[in-house]
Amino acid sequence: MTFANAIHRLHPKKIRVSTVLIYLLLIAIAAYTLFPLAFLFVNSFKGQAAIVSSPLKLPDIWDVAYLENSMKAIHFMSSLGVTAGITLISVFVQVVASSLVAWMMVRNKSKWSFALFMAFTAAMLIPFQSVMYPLISMFDAMKLKNIPGLIIMYGGFGLSISVFLYHGFMKSVPRSIEEAALIDGASVFQIYLYVVMPLLKSTTVTVIILNGMWIWNDYLLPFLVIGNEPVKTLTLELYYAKLTSGQYGNPWEMIFPAVLISIIPIILVFLLLQKYIMKGVTASAVKE
Amino acid sequence: MEKFYKKWFLPLALPAILLFVGVILIPFLVGVLYSFTGWRGAYFVGGGKNPFEAFVGISNYVKALHSEKFMNALVYTLKYTLIATVWINAVGLCLALLVNKISRGAGLFRTVFFMPNLLGGLALGFIWSFIFEIVYSKFVFGVDGLIHIPFLTNMTQDNTKALFALVILVSWQMGGYMMMIFVNGLNGISQDLYEAARIDGANAFQVFRNITVPMLMPAFTITFFLTLANSFKLLDQNIALTDGNFGTRMLATQILRTTRDTNPPDYGMAQAEAVIFFVMIALVTLLQVYLTKRKEIEA
Numbered sequence: 206m207t208f209a210n211a212i213h214r215l216h217p218k219k220i221r222v223s224t225v226l227i228y229l230l231l232i233a234i235a236a237y238t239l240f241p242l243a244f245l246f247v248n249s250f251k252g253q254a255a256i257v258s259s260p261l262k263l264p265d266i267w268d269v270a271y272l273e274n275s276m277k278a279i280h281f282m283s284s285l286g287v288t289a290g291i292t293l294i295s296v297f298v299q300v301v302a303s304s305l306v307a308w309m310m311v312r313n314k315s316k317w318s319f320a321l322f323m324a325f326t327a328a329m330l331i332p333f334q335s336v337m338y339p340l341i342s343m344f345d346a347m348k349l350k351n352i353p354g355l356i357i358m359y360g361g362f363g364l365s366i367s368v369f370l371y372h373g374f375m376k377s378v379p380r381s382i383e384e385a386a387l388i389d390g391a392s393v394f395q396i397y398l399y400v401v402m403p404l405l406k407s408t409t410v411t412v413i414i415l416n417g418m419w420i421w422n423d424y425l426l427p428f429l430v431i432g433n434e435p436v437k438t439l440t441l442e443l444y445y446a447k448l449t450s451g452q453y454g455n456p457w458e459m460i461f462p463a464v465l466i467s468i469i470p471i472i473l474v475f476l477l478l479q480k481y482i483m484k485g486v487t488a489s490a491v492k493e
Numbered sequence: 494m495e496k497f498y499k500k501w502f503l504p505l506a507l508p509a510i511l512l513f514v515g516v517i518l519i520p521f522l523v524g525v526l527y528s529f530t531g532w533r534g535a536y537f538v539g540g541g542k543n544p545f546e547a548f549v550g551i552s553n554y555v556k557a558l559h560s561e562k563f564m565n566a567l568v569y570t571l572k573y574t575l576i577a578t579v580w581i582n583a584v585g586l587c588l589a590l591l592v593n594k595i596s597r598g599a600g601l602f603r604t605v606f607f608m609p610n611l612l613g614g615l616a617l618g619f620i621w622s623f624i625f626e627i628v629y630s631k632f633v634f635g636v637d638g639l640i641h642i643p644f645l646t647n648m649t650q651d652n653t654k655a656l657f658a659l660v661i662l663v664s665w666q667m668g669g670y671m672m673m674i675f676v677n678g679l680n681g682i683s684q685d686l687y688e689a690a691r692i693d694g695a696n697a698f699q700v701f702r703n704i705t706v707p708m709l710m711p712a713f714t715i716t717f718f719l720t721l722a723n724s725f726k727l728l729d730q731n732i733a734l735t736d737g738n739f740g741t742r743m744l745a746t747q748i749l750r751t752t753r754d755t756n757p758p759d760y761g762m763a764q765a766e767a768v769i770f771f772v773m774i775a776l777v778t779l780l781q782v783y784l785t786k787r788k789e790i791e792a
């Protein structure tokens with residue numbers, strides 16, 4: 206940007222034309238990016254016939270009946286609660302387990318600690334598909350093919366990347382503060398809670414966002430674990446709604462509002478926390 | 494202090510170790526073992542409940558490699574991965590270069606481009622399947638549309654077209670994410686380099702080729718890693734757009750559907766497919782990181 210500014214001072218006219226062009230291009234791409242979302246919004250207030258015959262037109266009447274129907278069809282309040290619950294607890298488990306193990310691995314320079322770190326890192330290469338069938342069958346045998354089991358699975362799958370992030374950042378945290386706290390008589394949990402974790406706040410935010418986004422939107426794991434049980438996550442409700450409605454020739458008047466209400470919570474959270482989310486997601490990628 | 498940390502190592506590392514062993518390590522090893530048995534989900538052919546009496550050698554792997562569906566999915570995934578990786582990186586880089594050229598409103602544009610990345614592949618896939626089926630096919634690229642481009646009509650009902658439909662969908666979704674990583678990389682390039690190049694009389698293309706690209710190599714390592722992994726493992730969008738019909742199954746979908754294709758469900762073969770899938774992902778990822786890392790050092 207400073208480069209552009211520098212040239213700007215040298216050739217003010219030339220830059221102005223190209224700047225206008227860049228803005229026009231960016232606006233066009235932004236319109237393209239937003240189009241499917243605007244499209245979704247507009248068509249969530251129309252009946253099947255109007256959606257198919259004139260999907261690009263605004264609705265004649267903004268009828269919320271379709272939204273209400275869809276909310277009922279995907280059991281919105283219950284599935285929202287279930288999804289939020291699963292996401293929150295899983296992320297909490299991931300944060301606690303991965304920060305503790307990363308802390309201990311950084312502070313202990315033994316062979317074991319190195320081997321453990323290598324194991325966590327290598328596990329990032331394992332795709333979910335190559336463990337899913339044995340995992341589900343094991344958990345089924347332990348009577349854990351249910352929501353608590355699902356949370357344990359998320360706890361395990363988000364671990365590698367979270368440990369990796371905490372491990373990378375923990376190295377820059379001086380141990381002298383912990384020593385001082387110990388001499389002052391703090392217990393190990395006090396040191397963890399009041400000394401270590403506050404210094405790792407930004408990493409924690411990244412871990413929460415990264416895992417939270419993934420768990421919230423995940424389709425495969427809930428599909429395998431919960432399937433078509435009465436209590437489902439939002440994504441799963443959406444999948445089954447599409448599946449059953451597809452049998453009667455795709456009633457989009459049900460699908461569009463259902464998709465809309467299922468993404469509204471995420472968009473709200475994003476608009477509230479966009480600074481942290483965009484920073485967190487990029488930071489995590491750069492660490493890899 | 495050493496003693497203190499040593500004492501607490503095991504107790505504090507234990508939750509993570511247990512989760513890791515129980516959710517990843519054991520299922521992974523069991524999965525490799527089962528891929529050599531006649532596993533049918535609830536029982537083992539020839540062994541009842543005991544996998545150790547039901548070894549079938551490498552016959553599951555032979556079956557998988559001779560299965561038309563699996564080989565189709567493999568080729569389809571490779572084709573998709575190649576096209577999508579190149580295209581998504583190109584889109585992300587272009588967006589980053591454009592956004593970095595302006596000062597006012599740059600944050601707003603970044604937010605807009607990044608937003609689709611937050612939403613689930615299944616939900617987005619449903620919206621796009623309608624866009625492809627109705628909006629593209631009838632209103633924009635259809636016979637009576639704005640411009641008639643047959644290739645962009647009925648994209649979800651043809652093997653080749655569906656591949657590009659997936660690329661359109663995923664690049665729309667991931668482009669902004671890659672952009673963020675490139676923006677991060679671009680901001681890290683010292684202005685002195687550009688200044689020096691300008692004094693030496695380099696043109697815009699030379700500057701891009703000899704300064705921007707080499708200095709962005711660390712960013713490329715990350716974006717290639719992310720797009721490769723994402724393309725290989727793509728599932729939700731594949732299911733939402735075509736549900737794997739018309740021979741459009743990707744590997745992840747194929748592994749999931751193998752147990753549904755066969756009766757009784759052939760979990761042994763599905764698991765062999767999953768092991769092949771793991772080996773491919775591990776090899777490609779390691780190779781890619783090795784290659785792009787080497788470029789980084791040269792740069």
